[in-house]
Amino acid sequence: MFEELSLKIDAALKKITGQGRLTEANISDTLREIRRILLDADVNYKVAKDFIDKVKEKALGKEVIASITPGQLITKIIYDELVELLGGGHSEIFLNPTGATIILVVGLQGSGKTTFSAKLAKRLKERKRKVLLVAADIYRPAAIEQLKILGQQVDVPVFSLEQKDARLVASESLKYVKEKGFDTLIIDTAGRLHVDEEMMKEVADIKEIVKPTETLFVVDSMTGQDAVNSAKAFNETVNFDGIVLSKLDGDARGGAAISIRSVVGKPIKFVSNGEKLENLDVFYPDRLASRILGKGDIVSLVEKAQETIDEFEAKKMEEKLRKNKFDFEDFLKQIKLIKKMGSLSSLIGMIPGLGSQIKNAQIDDKALVKVEAIINSMTKQERENPKVLNGSRRKRIARGSGTTIQDVNRLIKQFQEMQRMMSMMNKKGFFNSSNKNFKFN
Incomplete structure (x- = not known):
């Protein structure tokens, strides 16, 4: 962005x-x-x-x-x-150490509230919280079903009622939490395309019923000053505790993200950098300031790598690199790791100076999907020994992956060039664990 x-x-x-x-x-x-x-x-x-x-x-x-x-x-x-x-220091949500933590999620329709609720549920579940999602958006078609699908993906149960009464859903969810022993409740509320009196009253009533530990306002970063205006309106009625910036990986101008903390006077607590349920980060003002000034955000990049890379697998990969035995099977594992870390554009933006060097390049995550499809269409023998990839095998791989023979040839050529480069680096001792310039994990 x-x-x-x-x-x-x-x-x-x-x-x-x-x-x-x-x-x-x-x-x-x-x-x-x-x-x-x-x-x-x-x-x-x-x-x-x-x-x-x-x-x-x-x-x-x-x-x-x-x-x-x-x-x-x-x-x-x-x-x-x-x-x-941007707020000085970072500010995470408060988790009640004794009773249940209740998080109320509010915002306009289309801001990403439902997806954020699932992302936050996943994040808190990974921190050993017993989380329940509550479907209190009774107006948007398929909103409840969407939350249930997302809940299944993160293995978190979803509470809902047949009755189309958001206030009743909220109050009954409190009873359910006590019965089942959940310690964290995330309530996904309804939004509108614009701020209106009816929606604000409903949100205010739900807040009065559940008395949340935290009320989070989700705002679409792509909507510019409209985002700031809606944040002001919500804060005047609901008095939320923090802001969540969604769609920060978009191509908007970024003014809302810079303005909103100062205008509303509430901290930005989370940012969402993609559609995947892993793409949720705590907001650090210093890291975003560094990115805006073209200095990258290497700290966040390292943290993402540490969260994603398994130490045992990293050591195995180091050994393969040292013996120059890196094959398509290993390449496929690295692609999957990169996809877990986030979009290519967001990762590149974290590397100091790289964003300006490739400003005109088209960073397309679909390219990884194509590469993955080609490798998946290879047999185990072909992945482990790319030298066997003759003309007929390449045609079969192209048909099986839905790509062209040129795509397959291009990938194999790039892979061979990468292998040659690794071989040269290996001869110079770059992958030697005693080399202070190399540390894989």
């Missing part, structure tokens, strides 16, 4: 990098350009103005020491102010 914004800010900062010192003139010119960039990205006007004023005030009072450049200094000031604008 922030690639375009990041590139424009980087270009603006480069203009001051070559300056010998910071002056009021070059600071003003740079910040005027950054203010325009923020407004183009749909950042709230007042938020953008206040942000620029604070950066300017701090920049004018700073002396440039010999070890850093004016560009580095103003980048640091912008980074610090951006972290503050």
Whole structure:
């Protein structure tokens, strides 16, 4: 989402990098350009103005020491102010240590409430919580069925009633929690296409009935300033505890994500970076600020890798690399690991400097699906010994995977080139465990 914004800010900062010192003139010119960039990205006007004023005030009072450049200094000031604008530190949901934790999920229709509810259920279940999902959206067609399907996928039960009464569903779910011994309740409420009085009253009534530990407002990051306006309306009525930014992997301008914390005064607690149920992350202001300034988010990338990669499998892979025995079977395992970690575009955005280098490249996750289909169409012998892949075998693989012979040939060629590169690296001792430059797990 922030690639375009990041590139424009980087270009603006480069203009001051070559300056010998910071002056009021070059600071003003740079910040005027950054203010325009923020407004183009749909950042709230007042938020953008206040942000620029604070950066300017701090920049004018700073002396440039010999070890850093004016560009580095103003980048640091912008980074610090951006972290503050986004909330300072991270804020997770509060889990009741004694009684049941009740989480009320609210927001407009289409914001991603139901999917978020399932993602949060999965996250909390993995933390040994006994979770129950509650289907209190009685208006949207198939909303209850959708939550049940998602509940099955994360192995979490869903409570619902035949009666079309959301208040009754909420109150009865509290009795069910006590009977069955659940310690965490996640209530998925109804939304509308726009804020209306009836919806707000229902949500307020449900909140009064269940007295939630946390009320979370889910907002579609793609909707720009409309997202900020709906957040203000919900907060005035429901007084929620935190914000969830959904669809942060989209191609919108990102202004809502930057503005919403400052306008509403409530912390962003989670961000959703994809449709998969694994794609839910705690929000860290410093990490997002780093990405916006083109510095990547290597900490989150490492955390995702650690959550996904099995230590025993990692050691086996290291051994195969050392012996130069990496085959299509191993390649398939790596593809599955990458898919678990998230979308390619979101992963690339975490690598410092890489986003700007491939700004015009088309990052398509479907490419991995095609590669996976081709490898799945190979026999065990073909995966373990790619040298046997003659013309007739390649034609059979293309037919079986629904791809073309050119696709199969391209993948095999790329794989052979990768094997040659690994062989060269192995000869230089790169995969030797004593090599300090290499650490696989």
